[in-house]
Amino acid sequence: MNDWSTIGRVDISTPHNGRELKVHIYLAKFTGFVTNIAADIKLTAIEEKFGAQKMKDMNRREFVKLIATSATIPVAGCNNAFGRQQGSKTAKKPNIILIMADDLGYECLGCYGSASYKTPVLDELARTGMRFEHCYSQPLCTPSRVKIMTGKSNARNYTKFGNFDFTQTTSAHVLKRTGYDTCIVGKWQLMGRGLEGPYDAGFDEYCLWHMEDVRAPKGSRFRDPKIIQNRKLLKGLEGKYGPDIFTDYICGFLQRHKSENSKPFFLYFPMALTHAPFEPTPDSPEWNKTKVKNSPKFFIDMVAYMDKIIGRIVAKLDQLGLRENTLLLFTGDNGTPRQITSKTKDGRSIRGGKGLTTDAGTHVALVANFKGTIPPGRICYDLVDFSDFLPTLAEAAGASIPAEAKIDGRSFLPQLLGKKASPRDSIFCWYRRNPRDTLFRFARDRRFKLYDKGNHPRAGKLYDVKADPLEKTPIEPGRYTDVRKRLRTVLNSTK
Numbered sequence: 391m392n393d394w395s396t397i398g399r400v401d402i403s404t405p406h407n408g409r410e411l412k413v414h415i416y417l418a419k420f421t422g423f424v425t426n427i428a429a430d431i432k433l434t435a436i437e438e439k440f441g442a443q444k445m446k447d448m449n450r451r452e453f454v455k456l457i458a459t460s461a462t463i464p465v466a467g468c469n470n471a472f473g474r475q476q477g478s479k480t481a482k483k484p485n486i487i488l489i490m491a492d493d494l495g496y497e498c499l500g501c502y503g504s505a506s507y508k509t510p511v512l513d514e515l516a517r518t519g520m521r522f523e524h525c526y527s528q529p530l531c532t533p534s535r536v537k538i539m540t541g542k543s544n545a546r547n548y549t550k551f552g553n554f555d556f557t558q559t560t561s562a563h564v565l566k567r568t569g570y571d572t573c574i575v576g577k578w579q580l581m582g583r584g585l586e587g588p589y590d591a592g593f594d595e596y597c598l599w600h601m602e603d604v605r606a607p608k609g610s611r612f613r614d615p616k617i618i619q620n621r622k623l624l625k626g627l628e629g630k631y632g633p634d635i636f637t638d639y640i641c642g643f644l645q646r647h648k649s650e651n652s653k654p655f656f657l658y659f660p661m662a663l664t665h666a667p668f669e670p671t672p673d674s675p676e677w678n679k680t681k682v683k684n685s686p687k688f689f690i691d692m693v694a695y696m697d698k699i700i701g702r703i704v705a706k707l708d709q710l711g712l713r714e715n716t717l718l719l720f721t722g723d724n725g726t727p728r729q730i731t732s733k734t735k736d737g738r739s740i741r742g743g744k745g746l747t748t749d750a751g752t753h754v755a756l757v758a759n760f761k762g763t764i765p766p767g768r769i770c771y772d773l774v775d776f777s778d779f780l781p782t783l784a785e786a787a788g789a790s791i792p793a794e795a796k797i798d799g800r801s802f803l804p805q806l807l808g809k810k811a812s813p814r815d816s817i818f819c820w821y822r823r824n825p826r827d828t829l830f831r832f833a834r835d836r837r838f839k840l841y842d843k844g845n846h847p848r849a850g851k852l853y854d855v856k857a858d859p860l861e862k863t864p865i866e867p868g869r870y871t872d873v874r875k876r877l878r879t880v881l882n883s884t885k
Contacts, residue, residue: 469597469861483569483787485647485716487703488779490538490658492531492577492665494722496755497732497740500691506732507693509702512720512757519718520758520768520806524836527776529751529821530744533661534577534723535778539591541780541797545820545831545884552590552603554580559795560657561780562592567706568789571655573643574598575636576609577662579845595620597639599632599662611662612669628746631672632662637699641706643654648710650739654784659703663696664689670697685727717760717786717806719779725751725885746831747821749859758806772807772813774837778802815875818884833880838870840877855863 496502500509501516506550507537528534532551535546539560540547547555558778562572574588578598581587588596597619609616615632617624619639640659647655673695676688700720706711726732726742733739743750755764756774758764778797784791785801798818804811815835822829831842837856843849851864852874 400546432573433713435664440789443512458850461525463751470858482715483658485712486565486570486783486786487657487659487716487718488658488783489700489703489720489860490660490717491722492661492663493695493724493727493742493744494664494696494741494754495724495726495732495742496525496663496722496753497749497756498722498726499757501757502755503734503736504732505735507690509693509697512755513757515700515718515720516757518761518766519757520763520770520773522756522758522802522805524771525721525754525756526817526819526834527722527754528819529724529747530823531665531723533821533823535580537776538723538779539658541777541791541795541799543777543798543818543820544822546796546798548720550824551628552579552581552588554582556583556587556590559593559792561783563738564592564780564784564791564795565656565787565788566594567594568787569653570787570789571586571647571653572658574660575643575657576660577665577811577858578660582618585618586815595643599635609666611614611665612667612671631634632694633699634672636662637702640703640759644703644706644710644712648712656787658725661696663699664692664817666729668692668729672699686727687726690728714762718758718881720755720757722754736762745817745823747832749855749863752819760806764806765808767793769864770802771836772802772805772811773817774802774814775799775814775817778814782806816880820884831881833877835877836874838877840874842881 398432402782413553428804475602498504498507498774499516500513500603501521528537528544530551532553532876533548536548538545539562541561542558547558549555562574566572567617573595574591574593575597577600578588578596579600583590585601588598593694597617599615599617600604600608601618602608611632613631615635618633619629619633624635636659640657643657646652667684668686669684669692670679670688671691671694672684674688674691676682688815702714704718707716725744725746728742728743729755730742732742739751741852745751750884777797778801779799781799781801782803783790785803791797800812800814802811802813802869805813817835818831818833820829820831828846829844830845830846833840834855837854838852839855840852843850848861848864852870853861853864855861
């Protein structure tokens with residue numbers, strides 16, 4: 391049976407017998423190949439091959455047949471779904487950049503309705519790309535880092551806060567095996583292998599803060615930072631700003647990959663911003679003051695600076711001509727700190743919920759941009775879990791995931807490309823900071839959340855999180871029995 395799946399539609403108009411003939415061309419995937427028909431460019435190519443006069447004289451049926459039989463005409467400048475050049479001898483894999491802000495809930499971006507912060511770069515990436523309305527992290531940083539890197543539920547490979555099980559397969563391992571250069575920059579916080587940890591996790595190079603044990607002095611991540619770069623402690627950083635050092639390294643990494651002969655790269659940037667301490671940035675009026683008290687008032691400046699350095703990365707991609715072959719993803723590792731209350735354009739006040747299992751602790755932004763590949767202005771309402779990133783990156787890179795990895799995630803690349811997708815209908819969360827802490831298990835969809843039995847106030851209760859995001863009022867036991875049954879099945883299947 392032939393395997394067709396619709397990717398998108400192009401409307402073409404041409405004169406015929408004094409009237410305008412409109413034809414809907416469906417961009418389709420057929421047995422693994424993309425028939426890439428772009429309106430003006432493709433029509434021009436067909437005219438060059440068959441002649442404009444012949445096209446004007448043909449009837450509707452002949453015109454449609456011509457388009458259908460011309461799907462293999464090579465068109466200069468047209469890219470397929472992965473940004474590869476049609477007709478080239480070698481298919482160039484896309485570069486991939488994954489940026490993850492630290493302690494930043496969805497409510498902090500302008501494109502998600504924030505009125506408290508200015509994020510013009512991320513807003514523009516969302517405007518010219520895609521944003522997801524239902525992306526959910528773990529409630530805290532280490533659990534989210536383990537999940538996003540391995541594509542697995544914390545129930546299966548999480549050990550304790552600040553640690554990582556280095557027997558796990560990571561996205562860096564998967565992409566490296568298929569020919570990618572891999573690099574991690576920013577915050578590490580995954581102990582167990584010392585200065586070799588990033589290498590053992592699949593990265594070729596690194597520039598990182600927080601490589602010591604969580605109980606050891608880890609130094610500053612902001613002013614006068616303590617940063618280790620490829621096993622070596624950087625010197626002479628007095629008066630410097632950590633996020634600038636990270637961004638300089640990233641720009642240098644991109645510069646080294648500007649050549650057409652360079653290998654594709656995977657750059658993972660778990661940022662230091664916007665985590666506490668809340669301190670001035672180099673753009674703050676207080677930056678040059680000798681003593682400034684840590685204050686939530688600086689969170690606004692930190693969000694702005696986070697957006698600014700992402701702008702530096704985007705500008706570098708443009709400068710080097712890498713932008714149209716680079717998939718850029720942005721998210722946050724968990725909700726905003728609880729000291730922070732943000733305003734939205736519709737008049738709501740949202741208090742941060744880092745560490746909590748409510749939406750305030752787990753609902754994060756997801757912005758995707760792939761210039762020339764992801765259609766602009768798209769909003770996706772499908773559920774995305776942090777375990778979904780690894781299979782998405784693997785599919786984008788054309789990489790296979792080892793069967794022994796046994797991941798839990800599901801690729802959302804089809805959504806990015808406008809293809810027919812199989813979105814998940816639920817998310818399962820297993821969360822416990824340390825082995826002796828309270829365990830939270832819940833299953834949710836876009837509207838409802840059901841907690842499993844346990845030793846906490848929400849245990850066994852169902853919430854309508856769309857109407858009650860802070861989960862103050864559980865739904866009465868006799869209501870929504872079908873929802874309870876469905877989400878209970880999810881909980882029972884993921885012990």
